[in-house]
Amino acid sequence: MRRVLTGVYVGADTPDTIQLRCQAARLVVAPHVVLCDRTAAWIWGVDTFDYRELEVLPPLETWALRGRGRVTRRGCAGGARDLAPDDIVDVEGLQVTTPLRTSLDLACRLSQRAGLAAVDGFMRDHGLTQDDLRRGLLRFRGRRGVVQARALVAVADGRSESNGESWIRLAIINAGLPVPELQWWVDVDGAPTYRLDLAYPKHKIAVEYDGVAFHSTPEQRRHDRERREWLSDHGWTVIVVKRWMLTNAAVTEWTGRIAAAFDPR
8 A cells, every 4th residue: 555645545556647636635625625835736747845755745735715714634734815716726526726826826935946846847737828927926916925936937938847957947047147948959960869958059058957767777877878978079068967966065066067168268
């Protein structure tokens, strides 16, 4: 067996699907409760949890509509907040904040880095645009965190394919460097052959994120080595960033290498 939520278990081989998540949540929350924030993102399939939280999920984040009692059940957390009717949608019998409302709430509430990854994820997976997000932010005037949310929406990009790529892009922007191109294809003999996570094509600078999911097997490492050798042989500066290199000291080092690559003198 494996635990899905506090007090909710399934067979260990049961696939993790949106339907399963909804079924588990229905056993925990009351009908008048709206799932919000990171729990809503979880329902929508956008990852906003810390690595350690993926084994044991944190308490469900919920809102009770004004005039209804707050949730007090173990495994749930939340308060009361006003929501417009178009902020809420039914998902498999659950009341859940919409992708737009959820992304803006998280842009206000989470850290800068996690907030950008969340907004990027909703743009990528649910088709939100910067225009959608900007219009939605008009209702957030004066709300705590709205200044950060506006800054994140201005640089959000649905082409980011992972949280790590979003974190790297934000570190680059915060270092005062130009915003890189995302998912840039390098042609070989006229055919798009190598796709770069982040790139400055005119300066031939590539920034690659080596996450665990796609860079851990011998075959994946061999492919990475071959493509990076080809890029280096053809004048590209390749800067590889791993998850542990997102600490402050390490960020200063590799963003400095990017800056130096713009002016190699």
